[in-house]
Amino acid sequence: MLLVFSLLQQMSVFMVIAYLFTKSPAFRPLTAENLQPRQKLILYFVFSAFSILGTYFGLPVSDAIANTRAIGAVLAGLIGGPALGLAVGLTGGLHRFSLGGFTAFACGVSTTTEGLIGGLFHLYLMRQQGVRDVFNPKIAFVATLLAESLQMLIILALARPFAEALALVEVISLPMILANSVGAALFISIMRDRKQMVDEVGATFSAKALKVAEKTLGLLSCGFNAETAGEMVEIIRAETGVGAVAVTDREKHLAFSGAGADHHLPGLAIASEYVRRAIQQHRVVYVDGINEPFNCPHSRSCPLGSALVVPLAVHNEVLGTIILFEPKTKLFLNNNRSLGEGLASLLSEQLLRSRYESQQNMLTKSELKLVQAQVNPHFLFNALNTIIAIIEQDAQRAKELTLHLSNFFRKNLKRSGDLATLEEELDHVNSYLTIERARFEDRLVVETEISPELLSIKLPTFTLQPIIENSIKHGISQIFGTGIVKVRAVQSEGQIRIEVEDNAGTYCEKLQSDGLGMNLVDKRIKNLYGDQYGISVACVPEEKTLITISVPQGERP
Amino acid sequence: MIRCLIIDDEPNARRELEKLLLATGRFEINGQCGNAVEGVKTINKQRPEVIFLDIQMPVIDGFEMLSMIDHEIMPQVVFVTAYDEFAIKAFEEKTLDYLLKPVRAERLAVTVEKLLERLRANNTPEYDTARLTRIPCIKGGNIKLISVAEVEYALTDISGVHVAIAGQSFNTDLTLKALEERTELVRCHRSYLVNLEQIDQIIPGESGVAEIKTLSGQLLPVSRRHLKEVKRLIGI
Numbered sequence: 001m002l003l004v005f006s007l008l009q010q011m012s013v014f015m016v017i018a019y020l021f022t023k024s025p026a027f028r029p030l031t032a033e034n035l036q037p038r039q040k041l042i043l044y045f046v047f048s049a050f051s052i053l054g055t056y057f058g059l060p061v062s063d064a065i066a067n068t069r070a071i072g073a074v075l076a077g078l079i080g081g082p083a084l085g086l087a088v089g090l091t092g093g094l095h096r097f098s099l100g101g102f103t104a105f106a107c108g109v110s111t112t113t114e115g116l117i118g119g120l121f122h123l124y125l126m127r128q129q130g131v132r133d134v135f136n137p138k139i140a141f142v143a144t145l146l147a148e149s150l151q152m153l154i155i156l157a158l159a160r161p162f163a164e165a166l167a168l169v170e171v172i173s174l175p176m177i178l179a180n181s182v183g184a185a186l187f188i189s190i191m192r193d194r195k196q197m198v199d200e201v202g203a204t205f206s207a208k209a210l211k212v213a214e215k216t217l218g219l220l221s222c223g224f225n226a227e228t229a230g231e232m233v234e235i236i237r238a239e240t241g242v243g244a245v246a247v248t249d250r251e252k253h254l255a256f257s258g259a260g261a262d263h264h265l266p267g268l269a270i271a272s273e274y275v276r277r278a279i280q281q282h283r284v285v286y287v288d289g290i291n292e293p294f295n296c297p298h299s300r301s302c303p304l305g306s307a308l309v310v311p312l313a314v315h316n317e318v319l320g321t322i323i324l325f326e327p328k329t330k331l332f333l334n335n336n337r338s339l340g341e342g343l344a345s346l347l348s349e350q351l352l353r354s355r356y357e358s359q360q361n362m363l364t365k366s367e368l369k370l371v372q373a374q375v376n377p378h379f380l381f382n383a384l385n386t387i388i389a390i391i392e393q394d395a396q397r398a399k400e401l402t403l404h405l406s407n408f409f410r411k412n413l414k415r416s417g418d419l420a421t422l423e424e425e426l427d428h429v430n431s432y433l434t435i436e437r438a439r440f441e442d443r444l445v446v447e448t449e450i451s452p453e454l455l456s457i458k459l460p461t462f463t464l465q466p467i468i469e470n471s472i473k474h475g476i477s478q479i480f481g482t483g484i485v486k487v488r489a490v491q492s493e494g495q496i497r498i499e500v501e502d503n504a505g506t507y508c509e510k511l512q513s514d515g516l517g518m519n520l521v522d523k524r525i526k527n528l529y530g531d532q533y534g535i536s537v538a539c540v541p542e543e544k545t546l547i548t549i550s551v552p553q554g555e556r557p
Numbered sequence: 558m559i560r561c562l563i564i565d566d567e568p569n570a571r572r573e574l575e576k577l578l579l580a581t582g583r584f585e586i587n588g589q590c591g592n593a594v595e596g597v598k599t600i601n602k603q604r605p606e607v608i609f610l611d612i613q614m615p616v617i618d619g620f621e622m623l624s625m626i627d628h629e630i631m632p633q634v635v636f637v638t639a640y641d642e643f644a645i646k647a648f649e650e651k652t653l654d655y656l657l658k659p660v661r662a663e664r665l666a667v668t669v670e671k672l673l674e675r676l677r678a679n680n681t682p683e684y685d686t687a688r689l690t691r692i693p694c695i696k697g698g699n700i701k702l703i704s705v706a707e708v709e710y711a712l713t714d715i716s717g718v719h720v721a722i723a724g725q726s727f728n729t730d731l732t733l734k735a736l737e738e739r740t741e742l743v744r745c746h747r748s749y750l751v752n753l754e755q756i757d758q759i760i761p762g763e764s765g766v767a768e769i770k771t772l773s774g775q776l777l778p779v780s781r782r783h784l785k786e787v788k789r790l791i792g793i
Contacts, residue, residue, distance in 0.1 A: 381639045381658070382567075388659045389569035392576075441568045443591075477566075478615050480592055480700050 003059065003066055003172065007179035010057040011068055011186075017053070018187045021046065022194040040080055044087055047076035051092030051111070055099070064103045066172045069096065070114050070151065070180045071187060074144045077118020078188075079134055085122070089115020103168065106158035110151035117147040135192040137185040144184035148177040205335055209342050212239045220350040224312075224319055226266055229254035236322070236343065240336050244304060244325040250279055250318065259327050263299040271297035278309040279318050284341055285309040288332060294325075306332040310344035314352045322347065364523060379435075379469075380405075386439045401438055404431040412462075422489065422498070423455040425464040429487075432465055436472055443482055444472070450489040457489075457496055459551060460524045466517030467500045467535075467547050475504035475545055491553060495533070498549040508539035518547070525551060558585040559672060562603065564596040564622070565589075565611035565637065570658065574609055574637065577660055583669055593617035594693045594700055597625045598730035600632065607633045607672055609656075612641045616702065617693060620648060624686040625693070627735035631681055635668055653684070689739040694720055694727035703727065705740045709771050711750040724773060745769060745779045745787050753791055 021027055035043070051072030058067030069092050077085020089112040097108035121143045125134055152173045159165035215235045219228050229247035233255045237245040244258025248270055256264040270276060274294075278285040287294040289306030296302030305328030311318045324340045326332045383405050391398040408431040411424075426448075437444050468485065476483025486501045522535040529552050538546045561584050565571045571589045578584040587603045590596040592614055600608065612619040619636060626632075636645050636655040645655045654668050675682070691702040709721045713733045719726045729736075733750060736742055742750035751769055760768045765781040779787060 378640065385573075385639060385658045386567070386569050389573035393572075439567055439569065443566070477613075480594065480615055 003061070003175040004178065006059050007066060007068065007175050008182075010059075011179055011183045013057065014050075014054070014068060014071070014183060015186055015190065017050075018190050022191055027191075027194065035080060040084055043076065043080050044084060044091075047072045047080075047084075047088045048091040050075075051088055052095050055092065055096050061168065061172055064101055064107075064168050064172070065096075065099070066176055068176075068180055068183055069107075069111055070144060070148055070176075071184045073111050073115035074118035074147050074180075074184055075140065075187060077115045077120070078122050078140060078143055080119075081122045082116060082119025085115035085117075085119035086112065087115070089113065102161075102164060103155055103159045106155045106165075107151075109158060110154040113150060113154065114144075114147035117150065118143055135188055135195060137189040137192070140188040141181045141185040144181040145177060148180045149173075152177070201335075205339060208239055209339055209346065212236060212343055213346050215239070216347065216350070220347060220354050223354070224249070224351055226254045230257075230266075232322075232347075233257040236324075240324065240339055242324045242336055243327040243330060246323040246325070247320060248275060248323070249320040254320065258325065259303045260296065260299070260325070263296075263302065268298065272307075272309075274307065274309050275321055275323065278311050278321050282311055282313060282316065282318050284311070284344075286332075286337065289326070289328065303327045303329075305329070308332065308337055308340045310340050312344055312348050312351060314348060314355055319351060364520065364527070379432075382439055383435045386435065390438070397438070401435055404434045407431040408435070418460060419458045420461040420463075421455065422450070422457050422459060422464075425459055425461075426450070426455070426487075429464050429468050432468065433485075440476070440483070444476055445482060445484045447484065447486045448488075449486070454489045454491060454496060457551070457553075459498075459549075460521070460528055463521050463525070463549060464498065464500075466521055467549065470507070470518055471500055471502040471504075471545070471547070474507035475502035478506045479504045494553050495550050496553050498551075500547045500549075501544055503544050505539055505541050505543040505545050507545055508537070508541060521549070525549070559583055559607055559676065560585050560587050560603070560605045561607040561609060562587050562596070562599055562605040562632070563589045563609045564593070564614070564619075565609070566591050566614045567611075570611065570637075574660060577662055577665055578609075580662065581665065581669055583673075593619070593622035593625070594695075594730060596622055597693070600626055600630065601730060601732060604630050605632050606676060607635060609635050609637050612636055612638045612644065616700070620644075620687070621689075623684055624689050624739050625731050625735055627732050627738055628681065628683060629734065631684065633672055633675055633682055634684065635672070648685075686739065688741075689736075692720055692729055692731060692736070692740070694729045696725075696727050701727065705742070706752075706754070708740075708742065708752050709755045709773060709775065710752060710777055711736055711742055712777075713748050721775070743787060743790055745777060745783050747780060749777050751777055751787070753787075756791060759788065759791075759793070 049072075051069050054067050054069035054072055055065060058065035058069070073085060073089040073092050076088035092115075093108035093111035096111060097104045121139065122134060125139065152169050155169055156162070156165055159168075212235060216232055219231055233245040233247055234257050237257045242258070244256065244260055244264070246256045246264060247254045252270060253264060253266050253268045255266055270279075274285045274287055286309075287307045294305055294307045296304055304325040306326045308324045310322050310324075312320045312322060322340065322344050324332075324336060326336075383401070387398050387401050387405070390401075408428065411428040411431070433446050437446065464487075468487070471485050472483070476485065484503045486499070488499045488501075490497050490499070518535060525534045533550050533552060536548045536550070538548070561578065563571050563574050563578075563586065565574070568591070571591075575586060575589065578586060584607075587605045588599050590599050594617065596608070596610070599605075610619045610622065614622075617625075623631075623634065634653055636653060637658060637660065638645065638655065639658040642655060642657060645653065654671050656664060656668060689705060691704050692708065694701050694703050703720060703722055707722050709723070711718060711720045711729075711733060713719075716728075718729050718731060718733055718736070720729050733748070736750055737744050742752055745751045751771070755771045755773075757770045757772045757774075759779065760770060760776075762768060765784065767779040767784050769777040769779055769787070771777065
């Protein structure tokens with residue numbers, strides 16, 4: 001009984017050390033889901049130390065030592081896997097072996113075995129539940145109970161003379177099994193609590209970062225300028241609760257919010273060397289206010305005492321910085337420091353994205369221009385040739401055609417904007433078709449069937465003309481007989497469908513590669529209304545091609 | 558007077574050119590065609606001295622149309638185009654002339670001079686035309702393009718040239734001679750061309766003639782003159 005108490009006593013010392021351990025930086029690796037080799041090495045040293053300490057704290061009992069060595073070995077195995085368990089067990093075991101006594105060999109072997117048992121439990125748990133259950137006190141209790149019971153058997157098997165071994169085991173088995181199991185369980189429970197705390201702090205931190213991200217999302221897509229920066233500083237200050245927040249570009253302050261706003265004025269050139277350093281070296285600069293005081297370059301009476309300067313970068317180009325300040329009266333929280341860094345990388349991502357989007361947008365616009373420019377020379381040639389051919393026979397008709405040609409080009413010029421009504425689109429197309437009809441005469445028939453209430457729906461400009469042009473260029477003009485183009489607009493299932501059908505059925509496969517104009521129309525509709533809208537093509541070879549343009553009904557984007 | 562033909566798919570363009578040609582006082586217009594198939598047919602029938610040929614036409618363009626004309630009756634060719642001058646230059650600059658639309662009378666006068674010179678030399682022009690891969694045929698009033706590889710044989714009779722494919726027969730406006738010159742079909746008889754890939758066996762007959770049995774079981778005559786060549790080509 002006395003032995004039980006003594007063991008519990010030394011266990012208490014153990015718990016104090018364990019508690020201190022969980023407070024130390026060495027504990028941090030354990031909070032990760034997957035252990036890196038470097039972290040395993042740290043754990044090896046820590047648990048080996050526990051194991052050896054367990055031996056030293058032990059009580060000599062008839063030339064042997066009643067001890068808590070097993071805790072280190074079993075827990076190492078349980079947390080770090082069989083390899084780590086084996087390594088710690090072997091270290092603790094060798095140490096015990098070096099101390100001598102008739103159980104020295106048996107104890108050496110058994111400690112190694114105990115590490116391995118912890119490792120086997122680890123493998124089993126990983127397979128069953130994953131990392132969560134490794135930090136379960138009940139399992140640690142059972143694992144240690146099993147390991148210690150096995151140790152007693154090993155002592156009986158290996159220690160000679162057997163009679164002395166038996167006598168020893170009778171005395172120490174129960175106290176040691178109990179003390180080690182309870183100790184391991186308590187140790188694990190301390191670790192689990194601590195780990196949970198770290199996780200929770202991490203979760204609040206992530207939640208905060210996500211909230212700022214959500215609020216600033218889309219802000220930067222309007223560009224990185226004084227206006228967006230102004231909104232950004234307010235959001236960041238409100239969410240982080242720091243004393244002040246500033247955003248700069250490469251040369252000057254764009255926005256400032258918080259203490260010291262009277263002299264940190266937007267537009268002010270960057271005077272602080274910390275900010276310049278952050279921009280030039282593309283790294284985070286932290287002025288903690290203790291080792292290195294933050295001296296405001298703008299005013300001596302500035303209340304700010306510490307600062308964190310984080311560069312905002314796209315690829316490797318620094319566009320500006322975000323600066324978090326705390327007043328002299330307040331400490332800069334570590335959490336806010338990592339939050340600031342995280343935010344900057346998040347905002348950098350957004351900048352990258354907005355830049356990419358604006359490039360995409362420019363690309364689409366220039367593609368549109370290209371298509372408009374590409375179309376016109378051929379069309380213009382053909383139109384002029386047609387007019388030249390008929391001008392002598394029918395001057396009036398030639399005049400009408402010239403007016404249509406003029407209308408077509410005027411509309412083309414005007415239509416760099418975004419949206420037009422179906423009526424405007426049809427007017428554009430009508431001029432186009434009148435000229436093409438004059439060119440092909442009886443080889444081209446156009447049938448239009450559109451109810452008047454659909455004339456006011458909005459489409460991206462330059463939607464209908466490329467489709468009609470495709471039908472003529474790749475359809476009608478590719479067949480021997482008479483070409484019929486039907487243009488219809490129908491309303492169904494919340495969609496408006498504009499259909500262009502020809503009776504050629506010649507361009508089923510060509511679309512992917514050749515239909516630049518059409519692909520562009522599709523892309524613009526999808527950008528504007530979403531992926532469920534756009535252009536679809538149905539083709540019956542040598543019979544018909546049906547192009548359907550679908551847009552949402554009644555939406556006024 | 559130079560007998561000429563206008564082949565262009567745009568009616569206005571044909572009318573405009575007709576007017577200009579007539580204004581020179583040098584031309585007699587044999588006809589106007591709206592596509593290449595009509596063009597081939599009219600050339601075979603009318604044998605014009607000159608054709609004014611648009612390049613961009615439905616289904617069969619001007620270049621391909623030239624491959625469909627047998628070289629004995631090849632007229633002088635003047636391409637008339639709105640924007641394919643580079644294609645013409647690549648095709649054959651030396652022997653061809655071309656006019657850009659809209660055609661101007663002064664430019665046409667230069668062409669007339671060149672034409673008169675060539676016609677005086679009285680040489681049938683030879684153009685470096687590509688081999689034909691498809692044959693325009695007519696069935697029930699519709700024009701159908703048949704791939705040469707699928708053709709079993711072709712024959713000419715009193716009603717014209719026929720192309721046989723999978724047990725069906727189509728009329729074509731191309732001459733047997735043009736098909737012989739421009740496709741892989743091989744002459745086996747005065748009135749027959751055969752696709753060597755479609756031959757099943759050659760059945761020898763009396764006095765040097767033979768019969769070809771095609772894969773579909775059709776029997777074609779082989780004349781004495783052509784038997785040796787056919788056998789050589791299929792490697793017997």
